[in-house]
Amino acid sequence: xxxxxxxxxxxxxxxxxxxxxxxxxxxxxxxxxxxxxxxxxxxxxxxxxxxxxxxxxxxxxxxxxxxxxxxxxxxxxxxxxxxxxxxxxxxxxxxxxxxxxxxxxxxxxxxxxxxxxxxxxxxxxxxxxxxxxxxxxxxxxxxxxxxxxxxxxxxxxxxxxxxxxxxxxxxxxxxxxxxxxxxxxxxxxxxxxxxxxxxxxxxxxxxxxxxxxxxxxxxxxxxxxxxxxxxxxxxxxxxxxxxxxxxxxxxxxxxxxxxxxxxxxxxxxxxxxxxxxxxxxxxxxxxxxxxxx
Numbered sequence: 001x002x003x004x005x006x007x008x009x010x011x012x013x014x015x016x017x018x019x020x021x022x023x024x025x026x027x028x029x030x031x032x033x034x035x036x037x038x039x040x041x042x043x044x045x046x047x048x049x050x051x052x053x054x055x056x057x058x059x060x061x062x063x064x065x066x067x068x069x070x071x072x073x074x075x076x077x078x079x080x081x082x083x084x085x086x087x088x089x090x091x092x093x094x095x096x097x098x099x100x101x102x103x104x105x106x107x108x109x110x111x112x113x114x115x116x117x118x119x120x121x122x123x124x125x126x127x128x129x130x131x132x133x134x135x136x137x138x139x140x141x142x143x144x145x146x147x148x149x150x151x152x153x154x155x156x157x158x159x160x161x162x163x164x165x166x167x168x169x170x171x172x173x174x175x176x177x178x179x180x181x182x183x184x185x186x187x188x189x190x191x192x193x194x195x196x197x198x199x200x201x202x203x204x205x206x207x208x209x210x211x212x213x214x215x216x217x218x219x220x221x222x223x224x225x226x227x228x229x230x231x232x233x234x235x236x237x238x239x240x241x242x243x244x245x246x247x248x249x250x251x252x253x254x255x256x257x258x259x260x261x262x263x264x265x266x267x268x269x270x271x272x273x274x275x276x277x278x279x280x281x282x283x284x285x286x287x288x289x290x291x292x293x
Contacts, residue, residue, distance in 0.1 A: 001061070006035040010045030012186075012251055012284050018052070019276035032061040033087070039070050043168035043186035044284050046079050046108055050166050051188040053086035055279050062087035068094075077168065078107040105131060105169040105183065112164030117154040120167055121147050128183075131171045135181045137290045138246060145242040146183075146287070152235040153187045153283055161191025161280060174288070181289040190280040194219050194254040212255035213273040220252050220259050243285065251284040263288075 004021045007014040018033075025031065033049070041049075053060055062083065065071045074080060075094040083089060106124045111117060128150075129143045136142075150169065157165040167187045174182040192200070195215035218224040223237040236252075240261055243250050250261040251268070258272045265288060 002029060002031045004031050004033050004060075006033060006038045006049075008037055008039050010035075010038055010041040010049075012042070012044040012048075012253075012282075015045055015048050016275060018049075019278055022052075023276040027055065028057040030058055030060075031056065032063070032090075034063045036063045036066045036091070038065045039067050041070075041074070043170045043184050044188070044282070046074065046077060047166040047168050047186045047188040048282055050079070050082055050086060050108070051190045051280060051282065052278070053083070054163075054190040059086065059088045062089050063091050064089065064093055066091075076107070078109075082108060082110065082166075105171055106167065108166055108168045110164055111154050111157045111167050111187075114155070114158050117151055117158060120154055121151050124150065124169060128169075131183060132287075135171055135289065136183060136287065138287075142246060145245070149239050149242050149285060150185055152239055153185055153285060156235060156281065156283065157187065157189045157191070160194070160197040161189040163189065163191045163280075165189025165191070165280070174286075180291060183287045185285040186283070188280070188282040190278075193280055194252070198224065211257070211273070213257035213259070213271060216252055216254055216257050216259045217271070220250070220261075239285065243287070246287055246290075248288065249284070249286040253278070253282040254280070 002025055004018060007017050022031065064080070065074065072094050080089070080093050105127050106120065109120055111120065125147060128146050132138050132142050132146055133140055154167050165188055167185070169183065169185050171181060171183045174180060193212070195212050198215050198218065220236045239250060242248070243261060247263045247265065249263050249266055252259055256273065256275055256277045258275060260268045260270055262268045262270055
């Protein structure tokens with residue numbers, strides 16, 4: 001049994017450590033995902049773990065966090081509710097509770113059809129309005145753009161993944177970078193990925209070099225769509241426009257590459273290639289609290 005250790009703090013950056021450990025192993029190799037020492041996970045970390053399980057031919061074994069506060073939060077976020085079908089869970093799992101953590105806008109939610117997208121947006125709309133105006137101190141008109149951004153991110157799964165995915169949204173204090181509140185949207189799937197999606201519509205750009213990185217830049221930066229109709233491919237363009245207005249961050253990972261729209265408050269790199277592979281597309285959006293200068 002190959003043991004894959006989950007970092008103590010799991011987010012979009014440290015999740016790469018999990019993929020690095022999995023990279024040498026074929027998809028049918030049995031693995032044990034060990035999160036016993038994990039004490040914190042972002043929405044991206046939780047959605048990506050579920051997505052990762054979908055990529056294995058045999059159910060991975062899974063050790064949940066040993067720290068009670070961490071395991072309880074994962075339970076409230078509905079991680080174990082869905083993990084039960086995807087993992088062979090070892091160890092103790094907290095009993096589900098009816099109450100939800102007030103800082104969580106949207107617990108882990110599966111998305112596979114357009115109806116799911118409408119349900120997600122409706123469930124979050126009222127809470128999002130309060131968080132955006134009271135916690136992020138953004139103008140009320142930012143709410144509509146937030147709903148659009150969430151909808152476009154989820155619609156990406158429906159139109160391109162070829163299979164279902166996961167979305168989670170949370171408001172929390174981003175001490176690591178800023179010491180202020182952020183809202184994070186994470187949308188992950190284990191589907192065909194950006195490159196294969198563009199290829200399926202014969203929308204590959206006319207270039208000799210063609211890989212996951214080029215495909216990501218075509219889709220995210222140049223708004224290329226696999227659909228030939230005029231006006232398609234505007235999802236990422238709309239997301240980028242909204243995040244530019246509110247100094248937000250966008251990260252899109254697919255296959256062996258990752259591109260990021262990096263605001264001034266963050267020091268991420270704009271593009272990384274030749275990283276450990278993961279099927280599908282994983283998307284991260286962060287919107288920070290406005291601070292008066």
